[in-house]
Amino acid sequence: xxxHSSAFKLSDDDALxxxxxxxxxxxxxxxxxxxxxxADEYPHEIVEQMKELGLFGATIPAEYGGLxxxxxxxxxxxxxxxxxWMALSGIINSHLIMAACVARSGTEEQRQTFLPRFATGxxxxxxxxxxxxxxxxxxxxxxxxxxxxxxxIVNGTKTWITNGIEGTCFALLVKxxxxxxxxxKGMSMFIAEKGEGFTVSRKLEKLGYKSIDSAELIFDxxxxxxxxxxGLEEGHGLQAALGGLELGRINVAARGCGLAQAAxxxxxxxxxxxxxxxxxxxxxxxxxxxxxxxxxRLQAARLLTYDAARAYDTGERCxxxxxxxxxxxxxxxxxxxxxxxxxxxxxGYSKEFHIERYYRDSPLMCIGEGTNEIQRIIIAKQLIxxxxx
Numbered sequence: 495x496x497x498h499s500s501a502f503k504l505s506d507d508d509a510l511x512x513x514x515x516x517x518x519x520x521x522x523x524x525x526x527x528x529x530x531x532x533a534d535e536y537p538h539e540i541v542e543q544m545k546e547l548g549l550f551g552a553t554i555p556a557e558y559g560g561l562x563x564x565x566x567x568x569x570x571x572x573x574x575x576x577x578x579w580m581a582l583s584g585i586i587n588s589h590l591i592m593a594a595c596v597a598r599s600g601t602e603e604q605r606q607t608f609l610p611r612f613a614t615g616x617x618x619x620x621x622x623x624x625x626x627x628x629x630x631x632x633x634x635x636x637x638x639x640x641x642x643x644x645x646x647i648v649n650g651t652k653t654w655i656t657n658g659i660e661g662t663c664f665a666l667l668v669k670x671x672x673x674x675x676x677x678x679k680g681m682s683m684f685i686a687e688k689g690e691g692f693t694v695s696r697k698l699e700k701l702g703y704k705s706i707d708s709a710e711l712i713f714d715x716x717x718x719x720x721x722x723x724x725g726l727e728e729g730h731g732l733q734a735a736l737g738g739l740e741l742g743r744i745n746v747a748a749r750g751c752g753l754a755q756a757a758x759x760x761x762x763x764x765x766x767x768x769x770x771x772x773x774x775x776x777x778x779x780x781x782x783x784x785x786x787x788x789x790x791r792l793q794a795a796r797l798l799t800y801d802a803a804r805a806y807d808t809g810e811r812c813x814x815x816x817x818x819x820x821x822x823x824x825x826x827x828x829x830x831x832x833x834x835x836x837x838x839x840x841x842g843y844s845k846e847f848h849i850e851r852y853y854r855d856s857p858l859m860c861i862g863e864g865t866n867e868i869q870r871i872i873i874a875k876q877l878i879x880x881x882x883x
Contacts, residue, residue, distance in 0.1 A: 551613025576752025588620030658709025691716030702854030750823030
């Protein structure tokens with residue numbers, strides 16, 4: 495099977511972390527995936543194991559109690575987890591985007607207060623951006639926060655929020671000035687912990703991405719202390735969100751690689767076991783063409799993903815690179831999952847195998863963290879901006 499270790503060397507410490515995760519996935523996760531997925535049951539015990547492994551602090555700096563992994567190593571971790579069960583990576587992704595917002599845009603007091611508790615998983619949560627009428631166009635959000643003494647009063651609704659039920663804290667994007675021009679100047683972000691006025695209205699049922707809670711959140715005169723405003727200055731919420739989404743898109747790209755890898759490795763194995771017309775189907779040219787395309791697609795997605803992670807690690811602006819990786823890797827997951835289903839025939843359609851799960855899980859990657867249509871627009875705009883005439 496494809497191996498990228500020669501191109502992307504790990505430090506000894508990072509190699510040990512990846513090895514621990516590999517053993518954990520094989521021992522404690524792989525045998526239980528289908529049970530949880532089919533029941534759409536939240537894997538509480540597995541999440542506790544993720545806390546013990548330090549995964550909730552994966553990219554949080556070591557000085558605040560995290561593992562301090564580079565984006566490149568983090569992408570490797572997410573790819574490996576997603577090869578076994580993509581849904582688990584979403585629990586960490588949304589949580590670590592919240593942490594990245596605090597780490598990059600928060601005050602030092604906010605970092606010291608929250609990051610160590612995020613790192614241990616004592617506080618788990620995510621990113622509360624999307625609303626019923628505002629997804630791709632975040633500047634159209636309607637959730638408002640109005641200053642009232644040393645607090646803000648928040649009213650509004652957020653939807654499709656990962657970790658919405660099981661999480662307890664969210665990076666909450668709101669409007670603090672509805673008349674601001676440009677609109678993003680009126681947007682702010684808060685560290686919002688659940689409490690009076692902050693409720694979960696319902697769990698959202700999904701085609702795939704099972705066992706992980708996606709929910710609608712309601713804010714009804716929710717009072718939040720003014721010192722929870724990230725950066726303690728209004729008007730910088732959209733920048734904080736977009737900065738966190740760079741890491742989120744690298745995560746989604748790595749998830750796409752993991753799903754594409756899982757579909758490929760299951761197909762290569764099956765092609766050698768299943769026989770038709772007196773020989774393994776892997777010896778038929780039609781199947782070989784599919785496998786060749788799947789392997790090449792995976793490797794291209796992987797190279798784009800690690801290129802984006804490298805740019806993130808060096809502090810470069812990487813919205814174009816992250817957009818390319820997210821777009822291509824997610825489409826690779828969709829294509830590979832469909833080809834895997836065709837290679838497996840009727841077994842690919844059976845719930846006794848993982849193939850149909852890959853097929854259900856992969857479309858989410860084309861939608862989450864900004865649709866692939868938006869990614870292509872971001873790529874084009876950056877091409878023009880970086881290549882002035």
